Amino acid sequence: MSKLWGGRFTKETNKLVEEFTASIFFDQKLAKEDIAGSLAHVQMLGECGIIPKEDAEKIIDGLLLIKEKVDRNEVNFSVEDEDIHMNIEKLLIEQIGPVGGKLHTGRSRNDQVATDMHLYLRTKTTELIKLIEDVQKAILSQAKEHVETLIPGYTHLQRAQPVSFAHHLMAYFWMLERDKERLLDSLKRINWLPLGSGALAGTTFPINRERVAEILGFETIYPNSMDAVSDRDFILEFLSIGSIIMTHISRLSEELVIWSSQEFQFIELDDSFCTGSSIMPQKKNPDVPELLRGKTGRVYGNLVGLLTVLKGLPLAYNKDLQEDKEGMFDTAETLEGSLKLLAPMIETMTVNKEVMRKAINNDFSNATDIADYLVRKGLPFREAHEVIGKIVLYAIQSGKFLLDLSLDEYHQFSGLFEEDIYDVLAPEHVVAVRNSFGGTSPEQIREQIKLAEAKLTR
Numbered sequence: 001m002s003k004l005w006g007g008r009f010t011k012e013t014n015k016l017v018e019e020f021t022a023s024i025f026f027d028q029k030l031a032k033e034d035i036a037g038s039l040a041h042v043q044m045l046g047e048c049g050i051i052p053k054e055d056a057e058k059i060i061d062g063l064l065l066i067k068e069k070v071d072r073n074e075v076n077f078s079v080e081d082e083d084i085h086m087n088i089e090k091l092l093i094e095q096i097g098p099v100g101g102k103l104h105t106g107r108s109r110n111d112q113v114a115t116d117m118h119l120y121l122r123t124k125t126t127e128l129i130k131l132i133e134d135v136q137k138a139i140l141s142q143a144k145e146h147v148e149t150l151i152p153g154y155t156h157l158q159r160a161q162p163v164s165f166a167h168h169l170m171a172y173f174w175m176l177e178r179d180k181e182r183l184l185d186s187l188k189r190i191n192w193l194p195l196g197s198g199a200l201a202g203t204t205f206p207i208n209r210e211r212v213a214e215i216l217g218f219e220t221i222y223p224n225s226m227d228a229v230s231d232r233d234f235i236l237e238f239l240s241i242g243s244i245i246m247t248h249i250s251r252l253s254e255e256l257v258i259w260s261s262q263e264f265q266f267i268e269l270d271d272s273f274c275t276g277s278s279i280m281p282q283k284k285n286p287d288v289p290e291l292l293r294g295k296t297g298r299v300y301g302n303l304v305g306l307l308t309v310l311k312g313l314p315l316a317y318n319k320d321l322q323e324d325k326e327g328m329f330d331t332a333e334t335l336e337g338s339l340k341l342l343a344p345m346i347e348t349m350t351v352n353k354e355v356m357r358k359a360i361n362n363d364f365s366n367a368t369d370i371a372d373y374l375v376r377k378g379l380p381f382r383e384a385h386e387v388i389g390k391i392v393l394y395a396i397q398s399g400k401f402l403l404d405l406s407l408d409e410y411h412q413f414s415g416l417f418e419e420d421i422y423d424v425l426a427p428e429h430v431v432a433v434r435n436s437f438g439g440t441s442p443e444q445i446r447e448q449i450k451l452a453e454a455k456l457t458r
């Protein structure tokens with residue numbers, strides 16, 4: 001059979017053009033969505049009497065047969081039929097005869113393809129929300145174990161103040177919580193139905209768009225047919241949210257790489273999540289977090305790619321829009337793969353409490369606390385800061401830490417110091433007194449964990 005649109009043409013399509021313009025190589029991923037959209041459309045056509053009920057039923061049976069074949073991977077899509085929409089229509093006509101040609105009544109590939117992508121992203125978004133929760137659960141389970149495990153907290157990657165390891169990990173829980181909220185919110189717009197907009201201007205047939213929305217589970221219908229067929233905001237939004245998610249994954253991955261280095265040794269990733277070197281037998285490389293960090297690049301690229309495609313496009317449909325798909329699939333699949341690995345990798349990592357503890361004993365991250373100590377004794381903070389700066393310099397020069405200095409040594413800098421300074425400087429104390437809401441004290445972290453648990457839907 002020749003092209004579905006062959007009537008107006010006098011020549012065969014150039015083979016290179018055929019390949020260049022075809023999308024079947026990638027949009028076959030939309031086969032299920034395409035069939036679901038067609039099923040709803042034809043059911044509505046039958047109900048509205050736009051095509052005879054028996055014809056609608058024949059088409060429905062035919063589509064269901066094709067769906068089974070697709071599920072069993074039994075169909076061969078062909079490049080001559082350009083895209084998934086025409087491939088399926090062709091298969092249908094082969095399956096049930098010319099009556100299959102009635103399916104496309106009152107519809108265009110333009111509203112059809114947009115509908116397929118809305119359906120695709122609805123499924124993916126819902127799946128991703130679950131996968132994010134799996135990572136959140138993994139974070140929570142480690143956090144619960146490590147409320148009292150102390151780790152240096154950094155600013156500028158310089159030791160700043162000690163924090164609970166749970167607190168550090170939980171920061172990522174909340175990033176992911178916002179990502180989940182963003183995905184949930186985007187569903188509102190994913191749930192706008194384009195179908196029934198025709199090529200761009202609507203249709204001459206008395207269709208019932210509400211009915212199609214109801215069958216397909218859409219919340220609302222695009223009120224403007226031109227917007228409906230050319231809108232790709234919902235994909236941009238998905239790619240943006242995906243980029244933010246990857247930013248979070250990448251930041252965490254970077255920390256895992258640093259923490260598992262010989263220099264830090266704060267954590268050890270499970271052997272099953274690492275790989276070796278073909279030449280250096282001693283190596284255990286954190287390939288998974290490195291690759292998660294690396295894959296962030298392609299996800300950003302997909303966003304910038306589509307933004308660029310859309311910029312300057314006149315209304316309504318333009319073939320440029322076919323470029324919306326590969327990036328969308330790639331982002332969805334990259335996110336899926338990344339989140340699936342991240343959860344068990346976090347769950348199985350070993351936390352080297354003693355190494356973290358040793359790090360804290362050997363730094364000046366309690367310096368703020370002696371400054372606050374002098375402030376409580378009445379010294380203005382600026383002056384206290386100056387005094388402590390001098391003490392730190394003195395300690396560094398004499399190869400000691402703040403807890404190693406004698407009271408006599410402290411008195412050289414201020415008469416306000418008393419024996420209780422040593423309690424104030426103990427890392428546990430330093431952490432416990434940061435008891436403001438959202439702070440790193442064990443008490444606050446336990447509260448935080450409760451709030452976090454309430455956010456999980458499963």
Ligand code: ARG
Pocket residue numbers: 023027083084085109110113317319321322323
């Ligand atoms: N394969 C096309 C796409 O993905 C489907 C829509 C084609 N519409 C058209 N008027 N050529 O964008």
